[in-house]
Amino acid sequence: MxxxxxxxxxxxxxxxxxxxxxxxxxxxxxxxxxxxxxxxxxxxxxxxxxxxxxxxxxxxxxxxxxxxxxxxxxxxxxxxxxxxxxxxxxxxxxxxxxxxxxxxxxxxxxxxxxxxxxxxxxxxxxxxxxxxxxxxxxxxxxxxxxxxxxxxxxxxxxxxxxxxxxxxxxxxxxxxxxxxxxxxxxxxxxxxxxxxxxAYGDLAITKTLDTFNKSLGKASFVYKVTATLDNEVVLNNVYSIDFDKAGSKTRTIKDLPASAVVTVEEIYTGASYEAVGNEIVSGLVIKPGDTVTANFENDYNGNLISGGISAENQFTVDENGNIIWTDKDGNPKEQLHMEPAETFR
The missing domain is CATH 2.60.40.10 (Immunoglobulins)
Incomplete structure (x- = not known):
């Protein structure tokens, strides 16, 4: 940026x-x-x-x-x-x-x-x-x-x-x-x-997965991040966090303008995992040289449907990284850009 x-x-x-x-x-x-x-x-x-x-x-x-x-x-x-x-x-x-x-x-x-x-x-x-x-x-x-x-x-x-x-x-x-x-x-x-x-600061999305069903393979969770500053959208993007075992992972989005107000929405949890607590964290304000964190928690819900992005056919990712988000009836709802996977800390 x-x-x-x-x-x-x-x-x-x-x-x-x-x-x-x-x-x-x-x-x-x-x-x-x-x-x-x-x-x-x-x-x-x-x-x-x-x-x-x-x-x-x-x-x-x-x-x-x-x-x-x-x-x-x-x-x-x-x-x-x-x-x-x-x-x-x-x-x-x-x-x-x-x-x-x-x-x-x-x-x-x-x-x-x-x-x-x-x-x-x-x-x-x-x-x-x-x-x-x-x-x-x-x-x-x-x-x-x-x-x-x-x-x-x-x-x-x-x-x-x-x-x-x-x-x-x-x-x-x-x-x-x-x-x-x-x-x-x-x-x-x-x-x-x-x-x-x-000035700029960072946003961290921290996901805790309480239980992981290894037989279902990788579990993917997708987050829509929107940041506004002076009533203008300065970021509107989608980020994923993947799990192959229970635990916590953090994905950091760097260099957001300080004073920007951020909303993070968990828009995909897969068919076999469900949110524990909030699915939307809003009102986060980016601080200069600091990191603000949006926390999410999910747990296995007992279903036996593999948890990749294609599990419920709600998302289609093209070769350019654009993600087509469709509703349950298959109607296109929104097209965003999903950032590629990165190293987690």
Whole structure:
């Protein structure tokens, strides 16, 4: 089943905006009004834009955590000094009028793997379930270059990934836009940009056969599986489980879209076996990265009719795996596709 990725339309905006910030680093010593006060606290705000129409902005109701790593210290003159642990980063790329891709490849891509193993970071947490769209932290003596790394998130249907980037603090209107005031601003912010990918989970059909009559040969049981998502059918198929002795077997249907609602119906038990309990399990909801199970139980009913699919002539399977389901009078009722037998666990 093909997986879908949903990209935020504003992804380029974050890169271009950050490029303006970083691309002016070497200008700041000349254009900024006065020296930076490295003792002034820096406030950093992470925001989800008001006009963000992404799936994340519209649907996610969990907690988003963003880690802030200070990768360089900024002195009074605006000169950057790499912090311990990030020595592999070469900031000289900032002198070369870099493209967004240059910054990602030469700074972000180098810094992020290093930061992943570090315990020294500041966390910003935005609680979407509480209606929060932004959160601010204060960094004492915080003048510097920061790497921000939003952590992957997930909900009942999607997994979310985010753009990591860098920011320069303090900043100024001139640095941000190339014009206007050069007065230092110690309050900086960045906007979260996301990608959403459909999550998937599995369905297990577990069959328990209490008693098996060996003289009748193989016993076949057939299940119709229907899954719907957003009122659309995303799966409508038939699966079989065969037995040559009593016991339990499980057949797993993989990669169903998370949040899909599934109904499993046992549509064939053979003439010599009967259901013990439910023949339909409905309302199962697929969970991301997990398996939901439909349980069925059958027992020998005393009849002496062999239990293969052709026993009652209710099903005809053609060479393409299509199964024609007929009623007791031989009238075609439905044509479905039956998946071939697979390895059971």
């Amino acid at each position: 093909k997986k879908a990725v949903f990209k935020s339309k504003g992804l380029i905006g974050i890169i271009l905006g950050a490029l303006l910030i970083i691309g002016c680093l070497q200008i700041t010593g000349l254009k900024a009004a006065g020296r930076i006060n490295p003792n002034t606290p820096i406030t950093i705000t992470a925001k989800i834009a008001e006009n963000d129409q992404s799936i994340f902005a519209q649907e996610f109701d969990g907690k988003l955590q963003i880690r802030l790593y200070k990768i360089a210290d900024i002195g009074e003159t605006g000169k950057a000094t790499i912090e311990a642990g990030f020595e592999d980063i070469d900031l000289s790329i900032l002198d070369q009028n870099p493209s967004p891709e240059d910054i990602i490849d030469n700074i972000v891509a180098v810094a992020e793997p290093i930061a992943k193993d570090m315990e020294d970071y500041t966390t910003i947490e935005i609680k979407r379930g509480d209606g929060e769209s932004e959160k601010t932290v204060t960094m004492p003596e915080g003048a510097g270059i920061y790497l921000y790394v939003p952590q992957p998130a997930a909900d009942r249907r999607y997994t979310y990934t985010f753009t990591s980037y860098i920011l320069y603090a303090p900043t100024s209107t001139y640095i941000m836009t190339g014009q206007g005031s050069d007065q230092w601003q110690y309050d900086v912010e960045f906007t979260i940009k996301s990608e959403a990918e459909q």
